[in-house]
Amino acid sequence: MTYDLYYWPSIPGRGEYVRLVLEAAGADYRDMARLDAADGGGTAAMFEFIEGQRGALLPFAPPFLVAGELVLSQAPVIAAFLGERHGLAPDGEADRLFARAIAATTADFVAEAHDTHHPLGVSLYYEDQKAQAARRAEGFRAERMPKFLGWYEALVAANPAGHNWLVGNRMSYADLGLFQTVEGLRYAFPRRMQSLSESIPLVEALCKRVASSKRIATYLSSDRRLAFNEDGIFRHYPELDGA
Amino acid sequence: MTYDLYYWPSIPGRGEYVRLVLEAAGADYRDMARLDAADGGGTAAMFEFIEGQRGALLPFAPPFLVAGELVLSQAPVIAAFLGERHGLAPDGEADRLFARAIAATTADFVAEAHDTHHPLGVSLYYEDQKAQAARRAEGFRAERMPKFLGWYEALVAANPAGHNWLVGNRMSYADLGLFQTVEGLRYAFPRRMQSLSESIPLVEALCKRVASSKRIATYLSSDRRLAFNEDGIFRHYPELDGA
Incomplete structure (x- = not known):
């Protein structure tokens, strides 16, 4: 199946915690907000879910993942779901x-x-x-x-x-x-x-x-991997750092 | 089975999110940090888990729940586990x-x-x-x-x-x-x-x-229910409130 990941297109943020599991699983997925609106993507498509135009399972915020009838939200919940489904979780x-x-x-x-x-x-x-x-x-x-x-x-x-x-x-x-x-x-x-x-x-x-x-190394050197930047969660403000 | 809940004994805090599910389920549980040390309780017993003296499944922080061989931590993870096991979760x-x-x-x-x-x-x-x-x-x-x-x-x-x-x-x-x-x-x-x-x-x-x-009403009027106070998460500081 193809997964549809929705997250802000310009920062790694919390979406990256889902994207890494998809990549490590070798899963087939679309990074929806980074696609053109003509392909069903863009941030407007993301807001349709949040604003309730795509069913009752309203995510509070991105990231969320659409998997057939499932709409999963909250990065740790999505990561656990994918990990347990794709051999990226422990046994027992x-x-x-x-x-x-x-x-x-x-x-x-x-x-x-x-x-x-x-x-x-x-x-x-x-x-x-x-x-x-x-x-x-x-x-x-x-x-x-x-x-x-x-x-x-x-x-x-x-x-x-x-x-x-x-x-x-x-x-x-x-x-x-x-x-x-x-x-x-x-x-x-x-x-x-x-x-x-x-x-x-x-x-x-x-x-x-x-x-x-293997898969993560390939991913990290691809243009699918977004760089950290000062709009995201992890920001490099030298004045906040110190040994 | 008897569940052992570990959480700070004097505040509802995040522990209450677990306690409410235990109460609504009618589950048999012990509120360990509120028991005497002679009964295996107290905060010292709680720290034994956090400091690694009780196995490899180290909780980062309370609350955590011991259920036989399982040591569950993080309130939303514990609540989901209990809810799904005891009929306090949706179907499907x-x-x-x-x-x-x-x-x-x-x-x-x-x-x-x-x-x-x-x-x-x-x-x-x-x-x-x-x-x-x-x-x-x-x-x-x-x-x-x-x-x-x-x-x-x-x-x-x-x-x-x-x-x-x-x-x-x-x-x-x-x-x-x-x-x-x-x-x-x-x-x-x-x-x-x-x-x-x-x-x-x-x-x-x-x-x-x-x-x-029924069960929650009984619980809320019992002395098992802890009152909110100014050591907890929700604190009444009038200067922080406003219409």
């Missing part, structure tokens, strides 16, 4: 449920990364909350980044199936989410990631493993 | 996945409600970020509350199974989560909830339906 109920919790926690981490540049909310520009952003980013770098990244490191270290992945004995959507988050943090906070790198060797190795997996 | 794959997305969106809404009193992060006290909290709360009241609450209202209005619930034709964990969130908002932002009330009649009716359902 306990590990499957654990992978879902990891993906949900990653979504929380991503939201906190976003809030470093918008601590007063999304109704104000970054330029109107720079001083507050500096304070929020300070706590994020000092406490939240080590806490989240240290947790992932502990998971790989404790994984009874070996120390290659977060859970189970093969790459899962949870690993793809960690990879994307680490990439985003490296873009937004290069100095802090440099200083933390030594404390998370298993996470660093896992991310290299993801990046060099 | 499309609606089941939609309920998961609703619960994940509610978790996002709850996180935003929390950030109204901690916009600069959790490493500072509210008293040290009151001015910034006032600005964040202003945007939350003006834009985010109507957006989220309006979305729930639209879901009930669009529900093809009738206009009683968010999804499907019976109460689900998604409805329980909305109920708890509306209760929390009413506690934290009574003036704003009063002014929004007329615009969300279906949500108001749904919440009354939840509160008067």
Whole structure:
């Protein structure tokens, strides 16, 4: 089947957490908002779902994925659905449920990364909350980044199936989410990631493993992969970074 | 089977999103951190899981639920698991996945409600970020509350199974989560909830339906139900409220 992914066309954002699973699965999909309106794409097509013109399963926000009669929303829910369907999830109920919790926690981490540049909310520009952003980013770098990244490191270290992945004995959507988050943090906070790198060797190795997996390596060098930029979740504002 | 719920003993917080599903299911459960250490409870028992002394499935944070060999974490993941297992989820794959997305969106809404009193992060006290909290709360009241609450209202209005619930034709964990969130908002932002009330009649009716359902009504009048307070997620700081 062909999946239709809907997400903002100019940023990786939360859509990338879905796109990576589609790519790693070798799934057939269309990136709808990046298609022309003549092909049924564009952001107007995206808003038809959000505004209720395409049925009762209203997504609150992009990303969402249309799969036949299904309309899935919320990146960690979509990633789990795809991962479990396409062999990118661990085996067994306990590990499957654990992978879902990891993906949900990653979504929380991503939201906190976003809030470093918008601590007063999304109704104000970054330029109107720079001083507050500096304070929020300070706590994020000092406490939240080590806490989240240290947790992932502990998971790989404790994984009874070996120390290659977060859970189970093969790459899962949870690993793809960690990879994307680490990439985003490296873009937004290069100095802090440099200083933390030594404390998370298993996470660093896992991310290299993801990046060099065949389908992901091909994808990352394609024009389907969107670059991080200052309209997205992970933004490089040097004044918010620090070792 | 007996479930063991672990959450901070003195606030409803995110634990309540799990507790309500357990109560509505009539499930047998122990509220571990509220038990004495002599009975295997207390917060020390909770930290044993988080610190890795109880196996490889490390929760990032409470709440988490131990169910035999399973250790589930992240409130929306736990609520979905319990709801689907105990008849508090809709039927059919499309609606089941939609309920998961609703619960994940509610978790996002709850996180935003929390950030109204901690916009600069959790490493500072509210008293040290009151001015910034006032600005964040202003945007939350003006834009985010109507957006989220309006979305729930639209879901009930669009529900093809009738206009009683968010999804499907019976109460689900998604409805329980909305109920708890509306209760929390009413506690934290009574003036704003009063002014929004007329615009969300279906949500108001749904919440009354939840509160008067047999098991939930019994639970709400029991001492198992914890009151909202100013250590929790939903805090009543009158200076952050406004019509």
